[in-house]
Amino acid sequence: MKRCPICQQTYSDETMKFCRSDGTTLEHLEDAPTEILTKRFTADTESSAGLATTVLDTARVRTTGDLKPETRYAKSGDINIAYQVLGSGPVDLIYVPGWVSHLEYGWEEPSLARFYRRLASFSRLILFDKRGTGLSDQSTNMPTLEQRMDDVRAVMEAVHSERAVVFGMSEGGNMAMLFAATYPERTIALITFGVFAKRIYDAEYPWAPTPEERQKFYDAIEHEWGGPLGVEDLAPSMAHDERFRNWWASYQRRSASPRAALALAQLNTSIDVRHVLPAIRVPTLILHRSEDRDSNIEEGRYIASHIPGATLVELPGEDHLLFVGDQDAVLREVESFISNSELAADVDSVLATVLYIAATSKTKEKGSDTRRFNVLAKREVEWFKGRVSEANDNEFCAIFDGPIRAIRCARAIRDSALELGIETKAGLHTGLCEMRGDHASGAAVEISRRVADRAAAGEVLLTNTVTDLVSGSEIVFSNRGACNFEGLLKDCRLSATV
Numbered sequence: 001m002k003r004c005p006i007c008q009q010t011y012s013d014e015t016m017k018f019c020r021s022d023g024t025t026l027e028h029l030e031d032a033p034t035e036i037l038t039k040r041f042t043a044d045t046e047s048s049a050g051l052a053t054t055v056l057d058t059a060r061v062r063t064t065g066d067l068k069p070e071t072r073y074a075k076s077g078d079i080n081i082a083y084q085v086l087g088s089g090p091v092d093l094i095y096v097p098g099w100v101s102h103l104e105y106g107w108e109e110p111s112l113a114r115f116y117r118r119l120a121s122f123s124r125l126i127l128f129d130k131r132g133t134g135l136s137d138q139s140t141n142m143p144t145l146e147q148r149m150d151d152v153r154a155v156m157e158a159v160h161s162e163r164a165v166v167f168g169m170s171e172g173g174n175m176a177m178l179f180a181a182t183y184p185e186r187t188i189a190l191i192t193f194g195v196f197a198k199r200i201y202d203a204e205y206p207w208a209p210t211p212e213e214r215q216k217f218y219d220a221i222e223h224e225w226g227g228p229l230g231v232e233d234l235a236p237s238m239a240h241d242e243r244f245r246n247w248w249a250s251y252q253r254r255s256a257s258p259r260a261a262l263a264l265a266q267l268n269t270s271i272d273v274r275h276v277l278p279a280i281r282v283p284t285l286i287l288h289r290s291e292d293r294d295s296n297i298e299e300g301r302y303i304a305s306h307i308p309g310a311t312l313v314e315l316p317g318e319d320h321l322l323f324v325g326d327q328d329a330v331l332r333e334v335e336s337f338i339s340n341s342e343l344a345a346d347v348d349s350v351l352a353t354v355l356y357i358a359a360t361s362k363t364k365e366k367g368s369d370t371r372r373f374n375v376l377a378k379r380e381v382e383w384f385k386g387r388v389s390e391a392n393d394n395e396f397c398a399i400f401d402g403p404i405r406a407i408r409c410a411r412a413i414r415d416s417a418l419e420l421g422i423e424t425k426a427g428l429h430t431g432l433c434e435m436r437g438d439h440a441s442g443a444a445v446e447i448s449r450r451v452a453d454r455a456a457a458g459e460v461l462l463t464n465t466v467t468d469l470v471s472g473s474e475i476v477f478s479n480r481g482a483c484n485f486e487g488l489l490k491d492c493r494l495s496a497t498v
Contacts, residue, residue: 384400
């Protein structure tokens with residue numbers, strides 16, 4: 001016989017691990033402390049019905065507000081990121097929420113509180129609000145995927161987590177996938193639920209919403225924010241539950257202001273991580289409900305087919321919110337995957353943005369100019385948190401874990417070099433790099449070199465693998481047309497920074 005220490009419900013099935021009501025780990029009845037049993041049977045009630053009501057009411061309270069973990073803050077640059085930690089399992093699991101979230105008010109919904117507690121029963125669960133949402137700092141500029149990855153690292157460092165399973169839901173899955181590809185040494189495994197690789201229609205990705213559908217969504221945010229926006233598509237099984245509708249409306253209001261919600265929705269529309277998928281080299285589980293009304297099942301199939309070795313599990317149901325509907329099916333898959341995942345081997349390939357620069361001296365002191373150029377270029381790379389791969393008379397190559405830093409570094413090197421009478425041509429490409437120490441090799445390096453060859457003097461030229469990842473950065477590009485490079489699956493587009 002087993003029993004839940006929270007609500008006191010008993011179960012005769014010895015194979016059960018968790019309470020069906022609140023997700024708490026069950027204990028064997030004979031192992032339970034005597035005082036807990038005493039409290040249950042000496043409750044001040046006048047009837048068995050009264051006792052049952054008291055126990056259920058207590059369980060309901062204790063699984064929501066009374067069990068919220070403490071909210072703390074991690075510093076990511078000059079932004080404060082709110083986070084919570086609960087559980088003491090053998091593996092760290094960091095959960096990346098969808099569009100908007102609110103750490104503390106989320107616990108007021110029993111189904112979400114239960115979901116968190118179940119995750120924490122087999123892991124050390126790390127929760128956080130993304131910058132611009134919930135309890136984290138608001139900012140005047142919209143966050144980029146690069147900044148969001150920095151926020152995850154900041155939270156991991158604050159809780160002393162060297163490696164973690166990264167679990168991303170919906171829009172949070174985009175950043176989770178990019179994080180796993182960029183920081184495989186910090187990622188034990190990747191799990192996604194209801195994710196998409198692109199958020200606007202494309203002939204090669206026809207399941208995403210059309211521009212007209214996205215505009216209709218923007219209009220709804222502008223005119224209907226404050227009500228239970230989107231509940232019919234995000235949680236159809238709860239769409240007629242008045243209590244849930246009220247909570248969902250309040251949850252969204254507390255998570256973001258109308259203007260911030262609209263800006264984040266527009267930012268999400270520009271997301272495109274398709275080219276990131278083949279670079280993911282950690283164990284990956286893709287979960288998707290077959291009738292998801294917000295993210296088509298074909299999107300989950302597409303993502304799983306493009307990540308080497310990924311496992312796709314299609315679950316029944318229409319709900320996009322993972323804690324609504326049959327959350328037990330989700331939790332069983334997550335727990336089984338984590339317990340059976342093998343640690344990845346030593347990492348020798350990472351997703352990176354490669355900067356290649358060809359420099360030409362316009363003075364007579366070419367040897368001296370080369371040395372001075374390498375010194376200033378190395379200085380700028382260090383400033384923008386990159387790593388120098390090659391620096392000699394013929395080439396300068398550096399890699400960055402964020403495309404925005406790579407672009408800004410390229411422009412800083414160009415401007416500093418001009419002051420020395422040195423002309424530069426720069427090429428940038430984001431792709432998988434084979435690493436030996438700080439030395440990078442592979443197709444991504446060769447492509448960045450060929451892009452630089454096409455650049456005009458003083459120009460910073462980029463492939464769309466870079467521009468697709470910098471939405472929200474306010475960096476302006478000018479179109480340089482299509483081109484075809486060996487190592488790319490299809491023709492790519494070139495752009496120059498303005």
